[in-house]
Amino acid sequence: MKYFLKTQSGREFELEISAGNADSYSIKIGDRTIQADFTDVDRLGQHAAIFDGRSFAASIEESDEQHLLVNIAGETFTIIAQDEREKAADAVASQGPPRAEVVKASMPGVIVSLAVAAGDVLEPGAPVAVLEAMKMQNEVACLHGGVVEEVLIEAGQSVEANQPLIKLAPAPQE
Amino acid sequence: MTLSPDFPIKKVLIANRGEIAVRILRSCRDLGIDTVAVYSDADRNALHVRFANEAFPLGGNTPAESYLRGDAILAIAKQCGADAIHPGFGFLSENGAFAEAVEAAGLRFIGPSSHAMAVMGDKLASRKAMVAADVPVVPGGTDAVKDAAAAAEAAEEIGYPVMLKASAGGGGKGIRVVENPEEIETAFTTASGEAQNAFGDGRMYVEKYLVEPRHIEIQVLGDKHGNVLHFGERECSLQRRHQKLIEEAPSPVIDEATRQRMGSAAVAAAKAVDYVSAGTVEFLWSKGEFYFLEMNTRIQVEHGITEEVYGVDLITQMIRVAGDETIEDCVGLIPRGHAIEVRLNAEDPENNFLPSLGTIRNLRWPGGPGVRIDSSVYRGMDVTPYYDSMLAKLIAYGRDREQARRRMLRILQELHVGGVKTSAGVALQLLQTKGFREGNYDTGFLERYMEDQDAREVARDLPDDLEEIAVMVAAIYRQRAGARRHIKPTADGHATNSWVAQARREQHGGQVR
Numbered sequence: 001m002k003y004f005l006k007t008q009s010g011r012e013f014e015l016e017i018s019a020g021n022a023d024s025y026s027i028k029i030g031d032r033t034i035q036a037d038f039t040d041v042d043r044l045g046q047h048a049a050i051f052d053g054r055s056f057a058a059s060i061e062e063s064d065e066q067h068l069l070v071n072i073a074g075e076t077f078t079i080i081a082q083d084e085r086e087k088a089a090d091a092v093a094s095q096g097p098p099r100a101e102v103v104k105a106s107m108p109g110v111i112v113s114l115a116v117a118a119g120d121v122l123e124p125g126a127p128v129a130v131l132e133a134m135k136m137q138n139e140v141a142c143l144h145g146g147v148v149e150e151v152l153i154e155a156g157q158s159v160e161a162n163q164p165l166i167k168l169a170p171a172p173q174e
Numbered sequence: 175m176t177l178s179p180d181f182p183i184k185k186v187l188i189a190n191r192g193e194i195a196v197r198i199l200r201s202c203r204d205l206g207i208d209t210v211a212v213y214s215d216a217d218r219n220a221l222h223v224r225f226a227n228e229a230f231p232l233g234g235n236t237p238a239e240s241y242l243r244g245d246a247i248l249a250i251a252k253q254c255g256a257d258a259i260h261p262g263f264g265f266l267s268e269n270g271a272f273a274e275a276v277e278a279a280g281l282r283f284i285g286p287s288s289h290a291m292a293v294m295g296d297k298l299a300s301r302k303a304m305v306a307a308d309v310p311v312v313p314g315g316t317d318a319v320k321d322a323a324a325a326a327e328a329a330e331e332i333g334y335p336v337m338l339k340a341s342a343g344g345g346g347k348g349i350r351v352v353e354n355p356e357e358i359e360t361a362f363t364t365a366s367g368e369a370q371n372a373f374g375d376g377r378m379y380v381e382k383y384l385v386e387p388r389h390i391e392i393q394v395l396g397d398k399h400g401n402v403l404h405f406g407e408r409e410c411s412l413q414r415r416h417q418k419l420i421e422e423a424p425s426p427v428i429d430e431a432t433r434q435r436m437g438s439a440a441v442a443a444a445k446a447v448d449y450v451s452a453g454t455v456e457f458l459w460s461k462g463e464f465y466f467l468e469m470n471t472r473i474q475v476e477h478g479i480t481e482e483v484y485g486v487d488l489i490t491q492m493i494r495v496a497g498d499e500t501i502e503d504c505v506g507l508i509p510r511g512h513a514i515e516v517r518l519n520a521e522d523p524e525n526n527f528l529p530s531l532g533t534i535r536n537l538r539w540p541g542g543p544g545v546r547i548d549s550s551v552y553r554g555m556d557v558t559p560y561y562d563s564m565l566a567k568l569i570a571y572g573r574d575r576e577q578a579r580r581r582m583l584r585i586l587q588e589l590h591v592g593g594v595k596t597s598a599g600v601a602l603q604l605l606q607t608k609g610f611r612e613g614n615y616d617t618g619f620l621e622r623y624m625e626d627q628d629a630r631e632v633a634r635d636l637p638d639d640l641e642e643i644a645v646m647v648a649a650i651y652r653q654r655a656g657a658r659r660h661i662k663p664t665a666d667g668h669a670t671n672s673w674v675a676q677a678r679r680e681q682h683g684g685q686v687r
Contacts, residue, residue, distance in 0.1 A: 001653055001656065003648075003649040003652060003653070005645045005648055005649060007641055007644070007645065008524070009641065011641065013642070013645045015645065015646065015649045017649050017650055017653045019653065019657065025650055025653070027646050027649070027650070029642070029646065034646065036646065036650060038647075038650045038654070040654075042536070044535055044536040044592060045535065045536045045590075045592045046536060046538065046590065046592075047647065047651070049643075049646075049647055049650070051643065051646060054643075056643055056647070057587075057588075057590070058643075058644075058647045059536065059538075059590045059592060060647065060648070060651050061535075061592055061593070065652070065655060068648045068651065068652075070644040070645075070647050070648050070651075071590060071599075072640045072643050072644050072647065073587045073636055073637070073640060074583075074586040074587040074589065074598060074599065074602045074636075075599055075602065075603075075636065075640050075644075076595075076599045077640075077641055077644040077645075077648075078524075079644060079645060079648045081645075081648045081649060081651075081652050083652070083656070107528075107529065107530070107531045107532075107559065108531055108558075108559050109531075109559045110559075132559075133529050133531060133559030134529040134531075134559050134560075134561065134562060134563050138528045138529075161531065161532070
């Protein structure tokens with residue numbers, strides 16, 4: 001299976017994985033082929049990887065199946081990993097009309113202030129609220145922007161992680 | 175260390191939580207002293223609760239609802255028959271009124287007197303006390319000057335370079351660094367004019383400008399018999415917005431003669447307030463000179479590295495001192511080897527070091543020679559928004575600095591914390607920088623490192639192709655997840671695949687087990 005991967009440094013990789021017996025795989029990357037042995041240690045994220053004899057303790061966490069955090073030898077890499085179908089679907093979605101968006105709390109905490117009201121038009125990445133946790137203030141921003149359809153919280157309110165804060169409708173097309 | 179049978183403290187209440195509560199509890203248990211934990215609702219499952227002999231709830235979640243409730247904590251201490259209270263750091267540790275209330279109730283407060291806290295907690299009062307005790311303070315900055323001539327006179331007395339600071343100050347306006355006497359008149363006129371425009375007040379302060387300042391602090395310990403000793407320095411310059419990330423002892427820039435000079439100054443500072451118990455005198459160090467910054471009248475987070483190089487247990491010494499013992503057994507201790515501490519915080523360095531909350535889903539601790547982990551973390555622990563973000567202190571000890579550095583690299587590679595983001599990754603990077611390797615860093619180093627990725631000078635100890643390795647790991651992980659979706663175990667435990675399931679669905683009219 002072919003995979004397209006992108007790291008937080010902006011580098012892009014194209015790999016082809018073929019499964020062999022049990023936990024063995026062969027990886028095609030560029031013009032190289034690497035033999036891999038890969039096991040799930042504890043079903044909690046720890047894995048043991050051996051690539052052409054080089055051994056690594058790898059830890060993997062996923063926020064969803066395409067977004068992975070991979071820790072190798074103490075360094076953490078944020079990776080978007082897509083197969084061919086997902087990459088194609090992504091390409092189609094990015095060309096389509098803007099989508100509606102729900103801005104969620106990035107962590108549990110208290111809403112210190114709200115920067116928007118219903119009807120406001122937001123640019124992509126515009127701040128919508130300030131969230132406080134552990135005595136630190138964190139700005140919550142929208143991703144795609146749009147028109148504020150509904151404000152679901154009030155200043156001073158406690159929120160859970162991933163709690164919806166603001167509903168946005170797609171910005172009107174020019 | 176063993177205590178005499180008539181040692182007056184048999185039971186200690188620990189008025190704190192997290193790593194430091196566990197740390198204090200461990201020394202108590204090693205001494206054969208019973209421990210009492212108090213806890214908030216959020217901390218019901220915490221290690222400090224589980225490891226204590228007795229535990230009592232404070233209720234609530236926020237510090238104000240729980241660990242700051244001095245009256246409630248004192249009531250519990252009296253009720254359970256504790257002889258002493260150890261406040262740890264933060265919370266009530268530098269609250270003079272609480273210390274007095276504890277003593278007034280007939281219990282011992284394991285810490286300094288409220289008088290020492292009051293003097294050292296006040297910027298002006300502590301500066302005055304230090305000047306009287308001949309402890310060097312940052313020259314200047316006490317009286318405003320009104321014209322260029324007065325500024326030049328003050329600068330001559332202080333010594334160049336100096337900093338001109340607007341008396342009304344703020345937002346970087348009205349600030350000038352002046353390198354030599356020729357520049358001072360122009361600098362005063364422009365800076366004062368700027369301040370006049372911005373704040374309507376043109377008066378300026380003249381202060382010594384510290385070039386490449388380092389934060390170096392001296393550990394002190396006093397007893398009730400008038401003895402005060404110092405335990406050398408800790409180098410704490412790797413910090414960001416006054417949050418320290420990596421500390422080491424000894425400092426790479428302090429030689430034995432300077433250590434003795436700084437140590438004597440710290441002892442003089444402590445004696446000026448009749449200091450009892452463990453405390454830390456913080457100095458700013460610049461180009462071989464050092465200046466008093468403040469004194470922290472409590473045990474400090476990074477005390478562990480001093481313990482490693484001096485072979486002393488500072489928590490034990492605090493308890494002994496509170497029980498009227500002397501510190502004479504600490505006389506003549508000398509530093510051996512090198513210790514480095516990394517603070518493992520639940521925070522996201524890539525996102526401005528903001529707290530990273532969640533559940534610790536996975537945990538793999540390092541071990542082996544020269545490794546010390548002071549922690550309160552366990553698998554399944556929720557990292558809540560109520561308290562500070564420190565999860566653990568990782569301490570590497572080595573015969574020399576390079577061995578300690580290499581051990582810390584190993585510690586950070588063996589470590590794995592799953593479920594929250596931590597400061598471990600950025601610490602691992604910093605340990606490989608040219609600046610850290612050479613011991614050449616100041617208090618601005620971490621900030622510059624985070625902000626200017628291009629200027630990072632790193633000589634890596636780790637392989638260069640880890641990104642590619644991580645990408646291969648991610649691809650195989652996805653491949654396996656995809657394979658699992660096609661072969662799911664059925665209720666009777668037999669693996670099946672989606673083709674078989676589809677065939678069954680067709681056979682049984684949509685009924686799939």
